[in-house]
Amino acid sequence: MARGRMISQTVATDKRLNSISEEAELVFLKTIPHLDRDGLIIGDPVLLTAKVCPRRPKLAAMMEEIIQEWQDAGLVIIYTPGEDPLLFFPGFTKNQIGLRYDREPDSIYPAPPGYYRNGNGLEPIPDQPHTLPPSDGDNPLASGRHPADIRQPSGTLPPE
Secondary structure, X not given: OOOOOOOOHHXXXXXXXXXXXXXXXXXXXXXHHHOOOOOEEEOOHHHHHHHHOOOOHHHHHHHHXXXXXXXXXXXXXXXXXXXXXXXXXXXXXXXXXOOOHHHOOOOOOOOOOOEEEOOOOEEEOOOOOOOXXXXXXXXXXXXXXXXXXXXXXXXXOOOO
């Protein structure tokens, strides 16, 4: 896992993020640096608290409600492939411009229902139901790939 993550300026105007309580927003932002390369993290409230805000006992007491707020706002997808729930942050990749997927350790968690790993991250399985929340329309969608990786020639150049 990377030692840090990028927090985009769009957090200031994101409707979903700004619709939740200040405590839920704080924990959401504190969680971003702890996500794996696929935007996944353990969803058990006790374990999540221990990882992202161990010195905030007030937040620890609220963690179940905070996770529910995230889900209700469409910021995370909760799924339980085994004993513990997992959280998938579907907007993670689009906000991590320049993420070097190939340079980070493989995720230890299975992909969420309706998604698969394609070598560059999680993608929805075509023609499969998945629970990716709709974009709020405020933020342009980005692929999450570095511009140098997606540049293409603009066409035929005139002769010199």
